[in-house]
Amino acid sequence: MIRIGQGIDVHAFYDKSSESGNQDSAAQQFVTLAGVQIEHSHSLLAHSDGDVVLHALADALLGALALGDIGQHFPDTDDANEGLDSRVLLRHVYDLVQQKGYKLINADITVACERPKLAKHNLAMRTNIAQDLATDVENISVKATTTEKLGFTGRQEGVLCSAVVLVSKQ
Ligand SMILES: Nc1ccn([C@@H]2O[C@H](COP(=O)(O)O)[C@@H](O)[C@H]2O)c(=O)n1
Ligand SMILES: C[C@@]1(CO)OP(=O)(O)OP(=O)(O)OC[C@H]1O
Numbered sequence: 001m002i003r004i005g006q007g008i009d010v011h012a013f014y015d016k017s018s019e020s021g022n023q024d025s026a027a028q029q030f031v032t033l034a035g036v037q038i039e040h041s042h043s044l045l046a047h048s049d050g051d052v053v054l055h056a057l058a059d060a061l062l063g064a065l066a067l068g069d070i071g072q073h074f075p076d077t078d079d080a081n082e083g084l085d086s087r088v089l090l091r092h093v094y095d096l097v098q099q100k101g102y103k104l105i106n107a108d109i110t111v112a113c114e115r116p117k118l119a120k121h122n123l124a125m126r127t128n129i130a131q132d133l134a135t136d137v138e139n140i141s142v143k144a145t146t147t148e149k150l151g152f153t154g155r156q157e158g159v160l161c162s163a164v165v166l167v168s169k170q
Contacts, residue, residue, distance in 0.1 A: 007058065007063055011050045013042035033053045033111065034051065034128050034129055035128035038118070040115065052161045057109060059163070064166075105139070108141040110163075111144045
């Protein structure tokens, strides 16, 4: 038995250095995508670490088994989830998938943003995901696209990620 799942997530950029009392310079900011810290002029606004890639992927895995969404499993009203490492979230979600008797076949992920440029981080992102899902890196695809300066991603207001997974009965 094979099942498909898809997930989408968005997080907005904000300038951490503009927070009152924060002395960080813009150059010291970063975004976390698929567990990789990437230097950027802005940070991503979130209750957790804001890892939009892992959130979309986790939602796709939950969707494949009709297990709800990450907001139900990790409510943003729960202080315990503040600053949450999304790799912990992803591993928890994959445990649920495995408890249902399923394993990942492959995942295909698309990240939309003008900046940061992601090409040089691609293998590191795929490697982190492959580790967390106990699979070969060949089973994990991460693609990046601009939206040709159109929309909120084009205006560099945030990052969007879309993920599709196939899972099969073990
Ligand atoms: N944040 C991004 C966006 C895109 N890329 C890479 O650039 C190539 C061209 O993107 P288009 O939107 O013009 O199709 C594409 O191959 C992406 O891999 C990137 O590295 N980071
Ligand atoms: C991950 C959680 C929990 O910390 O918070 P955020 O980082 O805000 O992420 P989001 O994708 O909005 O939804 C799931 C949340 O409950």
